[in-house]
Amino acid sequence: MISLHSVSKTFGDHTRSVAALDDVSLDVARGEIFGVVGQSGAGKSTLIRTVNLLERPDAGAVVVDGVDLTSIGSGQLRLARQKIGMIFQHFNLLSSRTVRGNVELALEVTGAERRERRRRADEILDLVGLTDKAEAYPGQLSGGQKQRVGIARALAAEPTVLLSDEATSALDPETTRSILELVRTINQQLGLTVLLITHEMDVVKTICDSAALLESGRIVEHGPLVELISRPGSRLAADLFPLGAVPPHAGNTVIDITFSGGSADRPVIAQLARTHGLDVSILGAVIETIGGSQAGRTRLELPGSAAANAAAIADLRSQGLLVEVAA
Template sequence: MIQASGLRKLYGRTVALDGVDLHVRQGEIYGVLGQSGAGKSTLLRCVNLLERPSEGTVTVAGQDLTALGDRDLNKARQRIGMIHQHFALLSSRTVAGNVAFPLEVMGVPRAERERRVAELLDLVGLGGRGGDRPAQLSGGQKQRVGIARALAGNPSVLLSDEATSALDPATTASILDLLKRLNTELGLTILLITHEMNVVKAVCDSVAIMADGRVEESGTLAELIRTPGSRLTREIFPLPAPAPGDITLTFTGQADEPVISEVVRKFGTDVSILGGAIENLAGARVGRLRVTLSGDPDPALAYLRSLGLIVEVAEGGSR
């Protein structure tokens, strides 16, 4: 649904994006994770060409946006919704007026606008609040208005720029639940910019981790969790630096199985657990465990690998 190839963006001598490739499949929630200055918001603005890349191409729904003139680009943007970090609501308009604004720009007749606005406000849980002003709303309610407005043109793609970073944890969870529901019910493809790992863990199917204008790693959460040395795995499951011979086990489907007790029974080895955690990711329970094994660990490690666990042994130990 979204394909960015070789994106570079320069601001004078400053390189904001440096050869970024991005592949977002239809119907998925794709997170772009990174700290301030990583280039993630610039990438988002390049996707709908609010910023035109210095080099590279952006294709959305099979259409090369970088090849379009202004008129065709404006038409293409109507199929790309945008949610902003600080809501970007018009204080002079009511809630309904804010949601109706893009429909007015598109020339939608008044009766159809009113029907569509009522439908959208019900969809985001604000039915009956159309006459309120933004100042009367909480932060979470304001973001729901922003989401309704972004959906006004029936977009196939929704771009979210740090949509939850100004919200408290409980409100963040409710907004993420809403985005997941919209993704499921409407088939929306969502590209979500965030600096919060909890957002990625809660709703994302795939992720790209950015730093210094580059993508350091990308893929589905399941793929990255199963990749030895993955930065995503290290950040989701922070463990102290291993000592030589320490063994790190990553479970991607066996988190609820008695794997360790089986190793003890089968191989008569003692297992010392040094740390670990279990998380729910992309609909599956995933775990990471740091252990040491007594005696010759090789038979036990071979057995664990045969079960599909990712086994990493710190330098200086048996493999």
């Protein structure tokens, strides 16, 4: 549904320039929720703004629903953008318009008639749970309600793609959860493809199907979450399930075990201790629900060297578990 092919974007001039995006290629499948994560300055906002060409790339192609946006004229681009909704971190609502008026604004741009604008606005406000706030003004709303108006406005023109630019970073944790639940519901009910950027790994864990890590304008890792979890050395997996620094281990072996799918339900540690006669110490554990199933990482300390524990480690790996020797 969304494909970026060797996209680059540089800001500045010949005396000083910054590469916001450096040869970025990315594919987002139809109907999935794809998260792009990275620190401030990584190029996340530039990336998402290239999808609807609010930022035109210096090189590369941006294809949305089969249309190469970088190769069409301004008139065709305006029509294509109507199928790409966008929600923002700071809502961007017009304070002089009611909630309904803000939603209808997106339809005024398309030339929809007044009666159709009102019908569609009321329909979408019902979807986002704001029917009773239709005549209220933004100043009378909470942060979460303002973001729901922003989502409703983005959905008004019945887009096929929804872009989210740090949409929950200004919200408290409880409100963030409710907005993420709403985005997932919209994704499922309307079949929308969602591309979101965030620096919060909890957002990725909560609703994303796939993710990419962006650093200094480059994609350094990407893929479906269920694959990333089982990928040796995955930095995204380590960020999803942080275990912290490896503690002093006094010559013993420290291993990190990644569980996913059915392996999360098995008594792996108890079997390891019983089968190999080991006194196993649990140094840390993180378990989450990813893609509807349990997954996580556990850090164990085994007595003795890695060579002495080779049989135990091989046994774990033979069960389909990802085992990495941390120390």
